[in-house]
Amino acid sequence: MPAYALLGIAIIAEVIATSALKASSGFTRLGPSLVVITGYACAFYFLALVMRSIPVGVAYAIWSGVGIVLIGGASAVLYQQMPDWPALLGMALIVIGVAVINLFSRMTVH
Known part of the structure; x- marks a missing residue:
């Protein structure tokens, strides 16, 4: 499977796990807690596979x-925690930073 597809799986697993953290109520609810643990385990497993072919800095x-x-987006939908303008600006800057790394970085895997 291509590395970027594996990275997509890692990202989805991390988003699912992080979204379930609030529902786990500090790991006091079994179902959401199992989602958190499984999601993070999958996320880190696939992220480790990705790092075989994509540089650590770029992958991360x-x-x-x-x-x-x-x-x-998930917190807005699931928990009605709407990001305000500073949060949206910060997320936009993060996306721009990731784009700059991908477009202009010359990092390689050794």
């Missing part, structure tokens, strides 16, 4: 940047 920038934006 994409993983965290896309994850932040998706979590912002």
Whole structure:
């Protein structure tokens, strides 16, 4: 499977796990807690596979940047936690930073 597809799986798993953290109520509710644990385990497993072929800095920038934006959307939908303008601006700057890394970085895997 291509590395960027694996990265997509890692991102989705991380977003699911992070979204379930609030529902786990501090790991006092079994179902959401199992979603958190499974989601993070999958996220880190696939992220580790990705780092075989994508540089750590690039992979992590994409993983965290896309994850932040998706979590912002998920928290708005699931928990009615609407991001304000500073939050939206910050997310936009993160996306711009990830784009700059991907377009102009010359990092390589060794």
